[in-house]
Amino acid sequence: MTIDWNRGAAERRRRLEAARTRGLDKRVPAERVVAMADLTNLEAMEYVQYRLRTMGVERALARAGAREGDVVRIGPVELDYVEGIG
Numbered sequence: 001m002t003i004d005w006n007r008g009a010a011e012r013r014r015r016l017e018a019a020r021t022r023g024l025d026k027r028v029p030a031e032r033v034v035a036m037a038d039l040t041n042l043e044a045m046e047y048v049q050y051r052l053r054t055m056g057v058e059r060a061l062a063r064a065g066a067r068e069g070d071v072v073r074i075g076p077v078e079l080d081y082v083e084g085i086g
Contacts, residue, residue: 034074
């Protein structure tokens with residue numbers, strides 16, 4: 001199964017922007033976290049995993065039915081889903 005994090009991005013951005021205007025949320029969108037990282041570097045990949053977890057992406061993927069080995073698309077990047085990393 002492939003889970004496309006890009007789907008629904010407009011709604012996530014709208015909610016994020018609304019939260020920012022209220023001063024409640026300073027998170028960087030998942031697409032930007034992935035785009036800014038050197039995914040060939042182990043430490044950078046660990047940081048991306050940490051950021052996605054703290055942003056709630058891991059929980060959202062689990063709720064969406066992600067399973068070990070599924071492909072997760074975030075922006076132009078495709079990653080293999082691994083349950084319980086970190």
